[in-house]
Amino acid sequence: MQEHILSMRGITKAFGSTVALDNVDLNVRAGEIHALLGENGAGKSTLMKILNGVYAADKGEILINGVPTVFRNIREAMAGGISFVFQELNLVLSLSTLENAFLGRLKSDSRGIIDWKSMTAEFNGFMKSIDFEMDPGRLVSELSIAEKQMVEIARALMLDSKIIVMDEPTATLSSEEIHKLFNIIRILKNKGITIIYISHRLEEIFQICDRLTVLRDGKNICTLDVAETTKPYLIEQMVGRSMDYEFPEREAHPIGEPVLDVKNLFTPGFLQGINFTLYRGEILGIAGLVGSGRSEIARAVFGADKIEKGDFWVDGKKVSIRSTMNAKALSIGLVPEDRKDEGSSIELSVMKNITITNLDKVSRGIVLNRRKEVREAKRMVQELGVKTPSIHHRLDQLSGGNQQKVVLAKWLYNDADILILDEPTRGIDVGAKYEIYLLIYEMVKRGKSVIMISSELPEIFALSDRIMVMYEGCLQTCVENHEGLKPEDIMGFALG
Amino acid sequence: MKRADISRLVKDNIIIIALALPVILLTMTASGFMTVSNIKNIFIQISLYGIVAFAMTISIIGGEFDLSVSSLLGVVTILFTDIAKRVNVPVAILVCVSAGIVVGLINGFMVSKLKINAFVATLAMMLMLKGFALTYTNGRPINFPNPALNAFGNGDFLGMPNITLFFLGAFLITWYVLRNTKFGRNVYAAGGNLVVAKMVGINVDFYKTMLFVILGFATSVAGVLMAMRLSSGNTLFGGDLTMSVVAGVVIGGTSLSGGRGSAVKTFWGMLFIGVLFNGLQRLAVQANWQDVIKGSILIVVVSVDAILAQKIPLSQITTGRKRKEQISALPRDV
Numbered sequence: 159m160q161e162h163i164l165s166m167r168g169i170t171k172a173f174g175s176t177v178a179l180d181n182v183d184l185n186v187r188a189g190e191i192h193a194l195l196g197e198n199g200a201g202k203s204t205l206m207k208i209l210n211g212v213y214a215a216d217k218g219e220i221l222i223n224g225v226p227t228v229f230r231n232i233r234e235a236m237a238g239g240i241s242f243v244f245q246e247l248n249l250v251l252s253l254s255t256l257e258n259a260f261l262g263r264l265k266s267d268s269r270g271i272i273d274w275k276s277m278t279a280e281f282n283g284f285m286k287s288i289d290f291e292m293d294p295g296r297l298v299s300e301l302s303i304a305e306k307q308m309v310e311i312a313r314a315l316m317l318d319s320k321i322i323v324m325d326e327p328t329a330t331l332s333s334e335e336i337h338k339l340f341n342i343i344r345i346l347k348n349k350g351i352t353i354i355y356i357s358h359r360l361e362e363i364f365q366i367c368d369r370l371t372v373l374r375d376g377k378n379i380c381t382l383d384v385a386e387t388t389k390p391y392l393i394e395q396m397v398g399r400s401m402d403y404e405f406p407e408r409e410a411h412p413i414g415e416p417v418l419d420v421k422n423l424f425t426p427g428f429l430q431g432i433n434f435t436l437y438r439g440e441i442l443g444i445a446g447l448v449g450s451g452r453s454e455i456a457r458a459v460f461g462a463d464k465i466e467k468g469d470f471w472v473d474g475k476k477v478s479i480r481s482t483m484n485a486k487a488l489s490i491g492l493v494p495e496d497r498k499d500e501g502s503s504i505e506l507s508v509m510k511n512i513t514i515t516n517l518d519k520v521s522r523g524i525v526l527n528r529r530k531e532v533r534e535a536k537r538m539v540q541e542l543g544v545k546t547p548s549i550h551h552r553l554d555q556l557s558g559g560n561q562q563k564v565v566l567a568k569w570l571y572n573d574a575d576i577l578i579l580d581e582p583t584r585g586i587d588v589g590a591k592y593e594i595y596l597l598i599y600e601m602v603k604r605g606k607s608v609i610m611i612s613s614e615l616p617e618i619f620a621l622s623d624r625i626m627v628m629y630e631g632c633l634q635t636c637v638e639n640h641e642g643l644k645p646e647d648i649m650g651f652a653l654g
Numbered sequence: 655m656k657r658a659d660i661s662r663l664v665k666d667n668i669i670i671i672a673l674a675l676p677v678i679l680l681t682m683t684a685s686g687f688m689t690v691s692n693i694k695n696i697f698i699q700i701s702l703y704g705i706v707a708f709a710m711t712i713s714i715i716g717g718e719f720d721l722s723v724s725s726l727l728g729v730v731t732i733l734f735t736d737i738a739k740r741v742n743v744p745v746a747i748l749v750c751v752s753a754g755i756v757v758g759l760i761n762g763f764m765v766s767k768l769k770i771n772a773f774v775a776t777l778a779m780m781l782m783l784k785g786f787a788l789t790y791t792n793g794r795p796i797n798f799p800n801p802a803l804n805a806f807g808n809g810d811f812l813g814m815p816n817i818t819l820f821f822l823g824a825f826l827i828t829w830y831v832l833r834n835t836k837f838g839r840n841v842y843a844a845g846g847n848l849v850v851a852k853m854v855g856i857n858v859d860f861y862k863t864m865l866f867v868i869l870g871f872a873t874s875v876a877g878v879l880m881a882m883r884l885s886s887g888n889t890l891f892g893g894d895l896t897m898s899v900v901a902g903v904v905i906g907g908t909s910l911s912g913g914r915g916s917a918v919k920t921f922w923g924m925l926f927i928g929v930l931f932n933g934l935q936r937l938a939v940q941a942n943w944q945d946v947i948k949g950s951i952l953i954v955v956v957s958v959d960a961i962l963a964q965k966i967p968l969s970q971i972t973t974g975r976k977r978k979e980q981i982s983a984l985p986r987d988v
Binding site: 460482483485487506515518525 | 834835836837838839840842843846847849850851852853854855856857913914
């Protein structure tokens with residue numbers, strides 16, 4: 159038996175009456191890449207938060223190299239050789255890349271004067287060793303989400319940790335960047351560093367992980383060698399029921415007349431003359447790397463960003479979209495990329511998040527009709543199958559998939575005819591993804607039109623009627639999605 | 655009852671507990687505290703500032719802040735007395751209310767269109783108004799003893815002081831608007847997360863502007879009433895308005911970070927301030943010490959609130975009013 163560098167035994171944790179973890183074991187061998195799998199709410203994050211001391215376990219013990227250890231906070235964990243790359247970015251936006259990379263351990267001389275030179279040298283040296291380019295002086299607020307993630311990763315990696323926990327590190331990365339990250343992970347593995355890898359993307363598990371542990375509803379389901387298992391088997395273990403397909407079967411849906419025409423769309427320093435048409439009942443997929451201008455199209459069409467020039471026609475009529483109010487009035491809805499900061503108000507209740515797009519519908523004059531509002535919200539929650547204790551619960555009480563359904567619900571409630579979905583399934587689990595796909599089909603069947611932006615090519619292929627590919631602010635191609643189309647063709651366009 | 659439930663209950667009603675303490679202490683120590691005339695007195699003391707406090711509640715929930723109300727109040731008292739003296743009372747009222755709304759519009763324009771930070775924009779406005787008032791009056795008060803106006807400002811209606819009726823009216827309107835109107839809901843949305851509000855097509859510039867207009871309007875009403883009551887207009891009136899009002903709003907429990915709070919909270923918060931002022935006067939605490947005590951109490955109340963907020967596990971938090979269907983009970987809403 160190989161030596162376990164980290165052993166969590168019989169971990170139990172309850173929050174009030176909900177048991178988040180029930181007698182969970184996690185045994186990680188030195189030098190391996192160990193995947194931690196499970197749907198949202200399965201207990202992965204809670205387990206990691208017990209490891210780093212954010213929560214205290216009710217029962218159970220943690221052994222590091224066989225020695226019982228308890229970290230009281232994340233600093234102690236870091237000092238003990240475990241570092242964490244979290245899904246939520248913990249960066250100070252107003253500081254530079256370099257300052258963020260060394261946050262909390264800035265180097266200084268004996269007088270307390272910061273030693274910029276040696277930090278810059280170390281940072282550049284490190285970036286070089288992982289074959290990544292980054293200007294240490296740039297403000298983090300100017301970086302793309304993917305670059306921010308790289309800063310976060312660099313910070314953890316430069317700590318010289320023995321164990322690195324990565325919680326969905328690829329959720330916001332483009333495939334090129336994921337490729338780079340995997341190279342980095344392999345370099346780390348060769349250096350003998352142990353990695354605990356949390357991800358929803360099963361393909362990634364098969365690409366880089368050695369072993370895996372599946373959790374479901376706070377319980378251990380299995381621990382396996384990756385080589386011994388298959389994707390369908392893993393999905394079944396995670397979801398607890400057999401799922402034959404990752405995507406719902408395609409159903410023919412009638413495609414009608416043009417509903418949205420975009421002509422010659424330019425945005426300052428980004429989009430370079432985009433032309434496209436969206437038809438009634440169509441799912442138009444937009445592929446491309448992160449930063450290729452996909453989200454910029456979405457934001458421009460929704461009036462969220464200023465445009466330089468460009469004309470829009472909705473239902474054959476020339477319209478002006480200068481603000482989100484214009485777009486909403488034209489029955490356009492946007493589910494933004496950043497669910498947490500732009501898509502929903504996590505402090506508001508489920509109901510208030512849904513009805514926010516159209517309070518007129520539940521008001522008489524200026525006065526809200528609360529009963530009607532409750533009724534409408536309940537109807538939407540039921541229609542979309544949002545799992546929530548009540549419509550009055552705060553949105554941050556819901557799992558990611560259910561939060562996303564609420565974001566969708568608010569545009570369905572407003573009866574938007576054109577829905578723009580930017581990364582609609584990012585960071586949500588297999589089961590919830592499937593349900594979102596079903597919802598998208600349901601919408602087009604009702605005659606709505608959908609623009610779907612995604613970094614996951616399989617998703618684009620499975621759902622789209624046509625696929626547009628973006629590269630550096632330009633529209634590379636727009637093709638019918640037919641049997642013969644291959645992912646490589648799309649990737650070719652996406653890479654320029 | 656679970657511990658979390660208890661701490662939740664305590665947290666939601668902290669202001670009432672905080673209010674009960676001085677009330678009990680003062681009833682025992684200060685003779686004449688618990689009398690009808692003194693309670694009436696307390697309400698009179700908080701009524702005029704209270705009108706502004708409710709408007710400030712709306713603006714803080716909407717994520718904005720206004721420092722200029724303290725100068726505006728003085729300007730309004732001056733304008734009112736001067737115009738009432740030279741022209742007539744209706745014109746004076748019209749001018750004052752218009753002035754309040756115009757100041758609000760300018761503040762709103764600076765914040766929503768020019769994207770100036772509200773703190774800076776209203777600080778500038780505060781200085782300008784103060785300067786205007788001093789130029790207008792040469793720093794001297796303007797007196798206009800008019801028996802009818804004075805009687806109205808100090809009068810009662812069915813045993814209630816007239817100005818307290820205005821205070822209660824402002825309370826009810828604010829409570830209703832925040833809770834039951836589209837306007838109120840959108841104010842919460844904009845204050846809670848401005849980007850989300852924009853992304854669902856709410857006209858956030860309009861709402862931001864309206865926050866200041868409401869404040870300007872409320873301040874002009876308070877100013878007119880104050881001028882009637884005191885038969886005088888003075889640059890110095892309202893010097894401590896911003897601080898007293900913000901203290902009342904915050905002690906009541908409305909979050910300075912926006913998106914959370916209510917008129918009811920501010921009602922209790924202002925009452926607390928009133929009891930405190932009254933009590934310190936009754937106990938003959940020296941004026942300078944009074945400020946030290948007020949400041950300390952503000953810190954204590956707000957920190958207890960912050961500590962309790964951390965103690966409540968997230969899983970217990972719901973929004974919306976208490977309803978049978980809810981699984982984890984004890985929510986608290988606007």
